Amino acid sequence: MSYRFLKGHGTENDFVVLPDADGTVHGDLDPARVRALCDRRAGIGGDGVLRAVRGDDGWFMDYRNADGSTSEMCGNGVRVFARYLHDHEGEPYPVSIGTRDGVKVVGDAGDGLLTADMGTPQVYDATTVTVDGTGHAARHVATGNPHAVAFVDDLAQAGSLLTEPGYDHAVYPDGVNVEFVVRRGERHVAMRVHERGSGETRSCGTGACAVMVATALADDAPRGTSYRVDVPGGRLDIVWTEDDRVLMTGPAVLVAEGETDL
Known part of the structure; x- marks a missing residue:
């Protein structure tokens, strides 16, 4: 058929x-x-x-x-x-x-x-992820899916992302999407991602939202501040509103x- x-x-x-x-x-x-x-x-x-x-x-x-x-x-x-x-x-x-x-x-x-x-993001305690034997501190953020957001100096530190990064299975019993993030400028970051069930992808929308939330918290940015998130496949613009909603445009x-x- x-x-x-x-x-x-x-x-x-x-x-x-x-x-x-x-x-x-x-x-x-x-x-x-x-x-x-x-x-x-x-x-x-x-x-x-x-x-x-x-x-x-x-x-x-x-x-x-x-x-x-x-x-x-x-x-x-x-x-x-x-x-x-x-x-x-x-x-x-x-x-x-x-x-x-x-x-x-x-x-x-x-x-x-x-x-x-x-919707409303959920922010949890810090965690760690491991790629190619190297551990990275990460922020646990849920934006519908579970995410671990790690800030790095260079996106090459994410390695090939051909294999699933290591993570704490007690924190993420259903698996996790892992984002590696670098700063490009004021309110502007870039990321690479390994998605559970799909591997490295050209973009992850819930991941970009988690990245924006983690970055805004690190910057102590006021709600309503818009961030640009560059992904290998393009650009997403994301704002965490004063009424605790994450709006993603792309x-x-x-x-x-x-x-x-x-």
Whole structure:
């Protein structure tokens, strides 16, 4: 059986979008099929799969990592998902999207950009991560997904990120996304990321939000201060508002659609 798909990305964090309004086509979306779809040589290719399901409470984003595991949230993915709903399902902005981390609202910021309300961040104690045998102090921040944010002098200190960084499994029993961050200027940082279930990616939206929160805390920046976060795939602009919400603005592009029997 063949079925419809779309391909999209947000700052080159790319996804396979599977329309499944009534939940009947992909209700049995198992890890093997997700891995086949995300395979960059034998499949469509992507950092994850976004299944679009419509229920009694509206649209739900069923997100899977490239290895087939589920994830609570995907920041770049929710913008791509909103773009799909607007362009192909006729949903007006702002659009509310159900996720495993609750409902996210995504609005039009103009010039091809969308702004996602990522909710209230959770900040925890310091922790450590290890790459290539070297330990790095990190800040534990949750922005839907768990993150460890480590400030370094050079992004090369992140190593190849081909293997999963070491971390405290008692702190992160469900795994962790690890961000390495350098400062580029005032209210301006750059990052690399290893995402659990996907490896190093060109961008991570929830990770960029965690980086912004950790940087704002380190700077003692007042709420409402906007930060620019550069990722290998582009730029995200993020603000932690006075009412304790993290708003992330960035591109969301649909680049292809077709049918597959993967």
